Amino acid sequence: MNDELSGKVALVTGSSRGIGRGIALELAAAGCDLMLTGRDTAALEAVAAEIRSLGRRASVHAADLTASTDADLTASTEPAVLAAALDKAFGRLDILINNAGAVRRSNFFETSDAEWQDGFALKFFAHVKLARLLWPKLKASGGSVIAISGIGARAPVPDYMIGASVIGASLAFMKALAQIGKRDGVQVNTVNPGSVDTDRFRHRLTRIMAKTGLEQEAAIEHHRRELDITRFGTVEDVAGLVRFVVSPRGRWIHGSALDIDGGQVGPLRMSVYD
């Protein structure tokens, strides 16, 4: 089972760090060659070196995917330039992981239109554009596309309103795309992580420690209880699920939105008066 994706080419957006990096390494371990993208060239090159040390090919294309605001996919837009780089490096695509995203928490009444637009520009429109642009390649290979979305739309809260709205739009888009996928032989799914131990989590932990005076392990336990989850996720938890979904054994999973969150999305509150 170690090289079940041997000979496949995967593009992972936001693969310079965090969950995207973890997915890229996991897919390489499963036999994939990788196209890596993000803005930080040095970080991307470091991931590429790790992938090459596993005996796989890796190519790097640094790009700011929010920079592409054109309605049309002209050759000069970032997704189109990325697609051309992919074509030049590998000439095919089997797996597209739309992972890049960075939506800040904010107070609704203090949030500017620009912040709303920014939230959608990367985690929604860049995903839509890449899926549309690379669809012919995915169709040719009988490939797979996954959006790394989030649980924010399952139970939206006011201070993560942009994120929840972006995720809601993404879930609808991916569900509709899955209908086209059935016709064209492309597998389409969404993975919704809960709270994963990445850089952002470590920043939050620092704030919790400062606020509560707790040591690191105690602060993690304090926060785990607050969120009522079994434990915090790891990048490997999410990457392992992605690997399974795109592997032959996961192929029947289609049009699904898979929560992987240690139970963070809770039960509905029921009336006690019935």
Ligand SMILES: NC(=O)c1ccc[n+]([C@@H]2O[C@H](COP(=O)([O-])OP(=O)(O)OC[C@H]3O[C@@H](n4cnc5c(N)ncnc54)[C@H](OP(=O)(O)O)[C@@H]3O)[C@@H](O)[C@H]2O)c1
């Ligand atoms: N971590 C969690 O707990 C969690 C939970 C639910 C959902 N998610 C979702 O999972 C995905 C990955 O999250 P993460 O925690 O791994 O995030 P992260 O550590 O902040 O990494 C984000 C990735 O996106 C890239 N990126 C950011 N802005 C970009 C831009 N303008 N253009 C191109 N690439 C850009 C970053 O690369 P550069 O810095 O090199 O540009 C980086 O590789 C996101 O979509 C996030 O919303 C995460």
